Amino acid sequence: MSGGGCSIVWFRRDLRVEDNPALAAGVRAGTVYAVFIWAPEEEGHYYPGRVSRWWLKQSLAYLDSSLRSLGSSLITKRSTDSVSALLEVFKSTGATQLFFNHLYDPLSLVRDYRAKEILTAQGIVVHSFNADLLYEPWEVNDAQGRPFTTFSDFWNRCLSMPYDPVAPMLPPKRLISGDVSRCPSDVLIFEDESEKGSNALLSRAWSPGWSNADKALTTFVNGPLIEYSVNRRKADSATTSFLSPHLHFGEVSVRKVFHLVRIKQVLWANEGNTSGEESVNLFLKSIGLREYSRYMSFNHPYSHEKPLLGHLKFFPWVVDVGYFKAWRQGRTGYPLVDAGMRELWATGWLHDRIRVVVSSFFVKVLQLPWRWGMKYFWDTLLDADLESDALGWQYISGTLPDSREFDRIDNPQFEGYKFDPNGEYVRRWLPELARLPTEWIHHPWNAPESVLQAAGIELGSNYPLPLVEIDAAKDRLQAALSEMWQQEAVSRAAIENGIEEGLGESSDSPPIAFPHDIQMEVDHEPIRNNNPTTMVRRHEDQMVPSMTSSLVRVEEEEPSLDLRNSLGDGRPEVPVNINRIPEPQREALNQGGLQTIRNNSSTPPLFSPTLRLQNAEDSTAESSSSSRRERDGGIVPVWSPSASSHSEQFMGEENGLGRSSSYFQRHSHSQSHQLTNWRRLSQTGTRSWEVEKAAT
DNA sequence: ACATTCTTATA
């Protein structure tokens, strides 16, 4: 390439020098400035949690040292707006090109698009790459060229793509650095005084940074991987890869993981080691889920906030901060759940199985709104990852086409027998139960008084009785579901009426007129069970309450429900900024986007789900033809968070059942079993389903 | 060989 170019390589969640396409391309283009911009306010609601920031700090230090060994260093900038920070860096360095790797969370999609637009207008040439996925979201489509809506279809397709994922590339041998003194770094602060003590403990268990990521990968691939299929169900043993935080920050490339693991698989297959082979399949499936989370986020950018299916739209979630607090503190009375929550709090880590246990308990037994749980995970997990966590919680909550059935409650007691048969996990994290014999460890409430006494346990005093009995939870769930169906019927009736009358005066009256709509905030309802806490149900999934600050306000948050004071855990403050994209900006993105980028002949077309949905054939052809070119850095994935692009093929919250039918109609042939599940949920008086079915 | 129970997996 031409030697004259001077470029900025913008690091984000790709904190590695190996297999980093943006860095490689920047190096090829000539002189390089490596830049990291810390602008957490941009994340608004999802300001990174303490442990996540701790990780980031270490990881950046490692990146800096590897860049130094290549002859440069990392320029760090503190800002509240990445794009203007970038502009300043361009101004002070005189660079003319920008290189970065794609991200797929809703915020980054918008920000990166904006960055490209603004910088291009300034005469800067922008190149972006895939460094985070095996395949870009727009590369993986069904036979009709549409995105998949279930994981297994998606993953099967990924595994049988006509071309393999790009092979990982080596780090650059050396790097021609720009004059770093032209662009002084800001000191980045990732922890405050109050957090230092807690953070000190983290370094005993975890070592961030790309070289440690590499070590973790090697250790796993040469060790636990082969036994993964048999061990992965044990809550307490170190049989998982522990790669997730490394992967989150891009310290190691998924493609490298994929290739290494595949090599092992071929090896074991040749040896006839079927369980080893199977282990690789299972491990890769979890890699696939990570891929799928990006895929979902790209195609349905509100999936971290809104249920993808609207069939639970009228579910009366239990709005009970007391429940929420008990769950967070590991005082639900179910040992496996409590052990998990204590481990999470203490270490920022949780085995995948236990994540399922605690989140399922949260949604099905406590019936709390899933977004609260998701936000708590976000704040506490070392590997907090918006896309993965949104996928996980939606799966548990039953709002994906291939979710678990909503109807089904997992019993933590039996899960305890399965995942922690000897009770070691529980004993480790719940010292108060440590002396309880294994027989009773997962259901202390059944233990004879003498046994409890001998173990030093007084239920209701030093260990709680079950917060909610499983049987009561089942009843409550059924009751809540019938209530939901009733509301659905009311709403449907209202819509039908609205349509009839709407011929004359359509927009005057709200389409859904039912009492709760207006009285939502004060829709308190006495609860029918034995718990002492006042229970409040609400007919709407709600925004996550602020856990840490008295300042965060979310537009949907109700004044009558002041969750803020009761939630103080002494955790760090979250800034006020809410990540809403201003309306005019959305419009600009929507309308201007395509043409603006297309006019640059070296730049392949943009990809926008909106576009694709509106003009499926056209954009599909584009996406498949340009997916190759993209590897040379041409495409910036673009997505604009306009109302119109919201999960078009899933139910929109607003349009509820109307949308749902078209969704199911479209997919009914390939997904009859999901339909069955959905029908079961809607059995009471869901006439629209029958209508749809007849129409199909 | 066949029916019945048990096990396991489920994004």
Next chain:
DNA sequence: ATAAGAATG
């Protein structure tokens, strides 16, 4: 919950 597959009689 359920369905498929394995083990059992």
